[in-house]
Amino acid sequence: MQRTLATSRKLRILVVERGAPSRGGSGWTDADGPVLVMQMKSETPSAFEQRVLERLALAERDLHHFHTATLLTASSEEEDTATTRERIALALARHCGAHDAAELFLEGTVEHELGVSTPLLALADTVRGALGDRAITIQLNLREPSPPRAAEDSAFWRVDARRFRAS
Incomplete structure (x- = not known):
């Protein structure tokens, strides 16, 4: 019996770095079969x-590809975290990029009054460049920094001008 990929289901994965706010994910629960992968408090970036990668491989083995992925980032810019973030974003984009209308959401914190996040812009550009001719929409969702006590009240806003499409 030959296994085939069910194309009618739109699967979504949400990957959350340790330290990211508890709110986020841009409507990820609206998809069929949402999967959540969170970095544990004691987990190293490489273990995360x-x-x-194991979750993506399991999905591919079972012929269940994610059409949409969201990477919810913390404000940490430590070298090992930034390197791991880039590799995870590339893996998510390559996995999702196997489908038409694939989307990758990168969510992070606004850095200054201009309303941009330089690390996320650089990450989006790196992912876009690495994908070559695969068609995938990469969208940035930026949130205002929250005072430590009000972390649960993080507000999200979408930067529509920052949509990228690999060509």
């Missing part, structure tokens, strides 16, 4: 990356 390995878990994400």
Whole structure:
């Protein structure tokens, strides 16, 4: 018996870095079969990356590809975290990029009054460049920084001008 990929289901994965606000994910619960992968408090960035890669491999083995992925980032810019973030974003984009109308959402914190996040812009550009001719929409969702006590009240706003499409 030959297994085939069910194309009618739109599966979504949400990957959350340790330290990211508890709110986020841009409507990820609206999709069929949402999957959540969160970095545990004691988990190293490389162990977290390995878990994400294993989850993607499991989905591919079972012929259940994610059409939409969201990477919810913390404000940490430590080198090992930034490197792991880039590898995870690339893996998510390559996985989702196998489908038409694939989307990758990168969510992070606004850095200054201009309303941009330089690390997320650079990450989106890196992912776009690495995908070559695969068609995938990469969208940035930026949130205002929250005072430590009001972390639960993080507000999200969408930067529509920052939509990228690999060509």
